[in-house]
Amino acid sequence: MTFYQLIEDTTVKLLKFAATQLPNDVSEALKRMQEEETSPPSKAALSTIVDNFGIAEDTSTPMCQDTGIHIYYVNIGENFPKVLGIADILRKASARATKEVPLRPNAVNPIVGGNSGDNTGNHIPFINYDFIPGADYLEITAFPKGGGSENMCALGMLKPGQGIAGIKKFVIDTILNAGGQPCPPVIVGVGIGGGADIALKIGKKQLMRPLGERHPDPEIAKLEEDLLKAINMTGFGSMGLGGEVSTALDVKIDYAHRHPASLPVGVAIQCWAARRATARIYQDGRVEFLTHKEE
Amino acid sequence: MAEYHFNTPITKEDVQKLRIGDVIYVTGTVFTARDEAHERALEMAEKGESMPIDFEGLAVYHCGPVVRQVGEQWEIVAAGPTTSTRMDIFEREFIETFGVNVVIGKGGMGPRTVKAMEEFKAVYTAFVGGAAVVAAKGIKRVKEVHWLDLGTPECLWVLDVEKFGPLIVGIDSYGQSLFQNVADKAKEKLPQIGEFLGVTW
Numbered sequence: 001m002t003f004y005q006l007i008e009d010t011t012v013k014l015l016k017f018a019a020t021q022l023p024n025d026v027s028e029a030l031k032r033m034q035e036e037e038t039s040p041p042s043k044a045a046l047s048t049i050v051d052n053f054g055i056a057e058d059t060s061t062p063m064c065q066d067t068g069i070h071i072y073y074v075n076i077g078e079n080f081p082k083v084l085g086i087a088d089i090l091r092k093a094s095a096r097a098t099k100e101v102p103l104r105p106n107a108v109n110p111i112v113g114g115n116s117g118d119n120t121g122n123h124i125p126f127i128n129y130d131f132i133p134g135a136d137y138l139e140i141t142a143f144p145k146g147g148g149s150e151n152m153c154a155l156g157m158l159k160p161g162q163g164i165a166g167i168k169k170f171v172i173d174t175i176l177n178a179g180g181q182p183c184p185p186v187i188v189g190v191g192i193g194g195g196a197d198i199a200l201k202i203g204k205k206q207l208m209r210p211l212g213e214r215h216p217d218p219e220i221a222k223l224e225e226d227l228l229k230a231i232n233m234t235g236f237g238s239m240g241l242g243g244e245v246s247t248a249l250d251v252k253i254d255y256a257h258r259h260p261a262s263l264p265v266g267v268a269i270q271c272w273a274a275r276r277a278t279a280r281i282y283q284d285g286r287v288e289f290l291t292h293k294e295e
Numbered sequence: 296m297a298e299y300h301f302n303t304p305i306t307k308e309d310v311q312k313l314r315i316g317d318v319i320y321v322t323g324t325v326f327t328a329r330d331e332a333h334e335r336a337l338e339m340a341e342k343g344e345s346m347p348i349d350f351e352g353l354a355v356y357h358c359g360p361v362v363r364q365v366g367e368q369w370e371i372v373a374a375g376p377t378t379s380t381r382m383d384i385f386e387r388e389f390i391e392t393f394g395v396n397v398v399i400g401k402g403g404m405g406p407r408t409v410k411a412m413e414e415f416k417a418v419y420t421a422f423v424g425g426a427a428v429v430a431a432k433g434i435k436r437v438k439e440v441h442w443l444d445l446g447t448p449e450c451l452w453v454l455d456v457e458k459f460g461p462l463i464v465g466i467d468s469y470g471q472s473l474f475q476n477v478a479d480k481a482k483e484k485l486p487q488i489g490e491f492l493g494v495t496w
Contacts, residue, residue, distance in 0.1 A: 040296075041316070041463060041473075045423045048461070052426040056373075064425040065361045065373040102372060104361045104448055115446030148378040148402070148424065165494040172488060179478050181378050181402040183424035230488045234481040239424055240402060241463065242477045273425045 003082055003285070004089055007138070010279050010287050011093035014142035015070075016101050017277040017292040019062040022053050024291075025211040026249070026274045033185060033238075033246050042243025046185075049238070049272055064273045067103040068144025070094045070125035073208065077135030080283060087127055090140075094119045106147070128201075139290075141208065141278040149182035149271040155200055158263040167192060167265050168227065174267045175231050175247070180240015183271035185249045187211070188231065191266040194256030200266030206252035207270045220253050227251040238272075249274075300458070301397075304352025307416040310396045313464045315473040319420060320460035324438065324453060325399065326350065327358045329377055331449040332442060333385035340392050347441040348453055350393035357382055357400035359448025361427070362437075369437040371454070373427035376401040379419070387411035403465050403474025413470040420462035433459035 001009075022030075030053070034046035056063035072090050076083050095118040097103055107121040108114065119125070132139065154177075156170040171190060178186075191202025214221035228251040237243015249272070258264065278290040296316045301309055303323030313319065326348065328336065336346060360374035379400030382389075386408045389395060396417045398404075401424035412419060422430060439453040465473045489495050 044461070044463075048423040048426045048429055052423070052429045055428045055432075059428065061428050061431075062361055062373045063427060065359060065375045065427040065430075066377065066425075067361060067373075102361060102363050104359065104373075105446065106448070108446070115448070117446070146425075151378065165492075168492045168494050169496065172485075172492070176478075176481055176485075179402070179481075180421075180424075180474055181380060183401070226492060230492050233484055233488050233491065235484060236477055236481060239421065240474055240477055241421070241465075242473070242480070271425060 004085065006285060006287070007086070007281060008089050008093045008096070010281055011090055011140055011142065012097045012100065013294070014140060014277040014279055015093065015097035015103065015144065016060070017289070018142045018144055018275040019067050019101055019103060020060050021057045021292055022063065022274065023276060027053060029211045029249050030185070030272060033249070037238070037243050037246045039237055039243040041241035042237035042239070042246050045238035045241055046246060062101065062103065064146065065104060066146045066148065067106065068146050068275065069106050070119050071143045071145055072125055072127045073130070073141040073143060074127055075130045075132050075139040077132045077137045079134065079136040080138050082283070083138065090125055090127060091120050094125045137280045137282045139278060139280050141276055143208070143276050146183070146271050146273060149186065149269045152178035152182040152269045153200070154267045155196055156265040157196065158265055160258070160261065160263045162263060166263065168230070170265050171227055171267055172230060175234060175236070178269060179236055182269045183273070184236055184238055184240060185246045185272050187249050187270040187274055188227070188251045189268035189270065190227070190251065190253040191268070192253065192255040193258035193264060195259070195262070196264050198256055199264035200268065202254050202256060203266035203268035206254055207268055207274065208276060209252045211250045215253060220255070224251045224253050303354065305354065305397050306352065307396055310418045311416055311468050313418050313467055314469070315464050315467050315471045317464040318461045319464065320458045321354055321397070321462065322457050322459070325354045325356050325456045325459060326454065327356045327360065327452040329357060329359050329449050330381055331445045332451050333382055333389055335442060335445070337385060337388055337392065346393070347451065348439065350395050353395060354397035354399055355389070355395050357398070360452060362447050369440060371431050371434045371437060371452070374430045374434060375425050375427035376422045378402045379404050383408050390415050390417045399462055403472065409466050409470060409472050409475070412466050412468055416468045418464055418468055419466035421465045422460070422462055430459070433457060
């Protein structure tokens, strides 16, 4: 097998893992939430959710019919030489997984209409590239993102004078506006500063962080905890049916330094089907799955 | 919170038994329609063209399934609900024109649809969002498929269902919305949330 084939095959596996099995941190958190929720409609919804991802995993079936628009995070070890043509490989993997898993074709031409049928199109799959200093491996994360939760994401170009209070209000207002639409319990990623695109990118990248993990900076960690508590105080609960503890699973925040004139806030919202799968591919052909177990 | 089991066709008398918070299960025929199928159906009706099937008394399901074609036959792999608010711009006309009395989706619908449901005696029911394999278990087979040119998520799937649910009544035919009640309560909590976060609205 060529190295390129290995990357393609691994990526198809990642897409299948992502669609059919929740990462452990997410499935465990949902089960805990089902125990803790006291409001009957939300508790019932959580019990259906837990049943659903259990059956999906047992039968290798996509847990949600919206198998997402295809986004990849590709982290390239600076000592890893073989990355030429990676975009083509990932495109091929998306098209192949669409047939093999199967996944729903979710790439629609926004100008003339029409579904491409294989989850590829202009700029789709979308690939985020980054480098890992000193590493000799290639790390690929498949992050298929559902449309219902994506529709509730928001960008606020706040005035710097609005400060941290303005950021808190913007996040809560975004949740109030979203209600049950993004399939709560949600994960909320907040990116602050940088610029319009940068704030949203940082916000979305937070959705990769394991649930329960706190930001190393204690002030941001406190903000994460406070906003999580405040979001759950809204009482939307699972699927917006009303619930005490199940509006959000977690809040993750990070920031970039801002322009003196700007205070951008990007809020990324992830539904309970928080699908992500990561693998490392080493030069010698070894593949290590970080989020899932290969049978 | 009462539980009801209905067979299609579901009548206006049936839906008037329901109040928000009740749970129903549907057996019979359900068809899927998202944004584009709603739009096409209404455009065709306006031109006086007939629908591929008679929608009256059936339940419309806001859903774009994952499907697999095996020979000539289609199989439903995963079929949870999509966000219903996108259909708010069509639903009043859809209910009025086609005599659909039960809408199935997720996340609730807006005041325009709530009013239409009170006026034309229909209900909105919510299936748990994303619970696509649980939903698929209640779908026995694909009876017909139409408008495949819209793509498999958007086309019209006519489904044979058995005890499809649990569906929670989110909007009843008396102008009540469970989702609006939850949203109103969330707004009432704003001062408390503000006090906790040290901000004011």
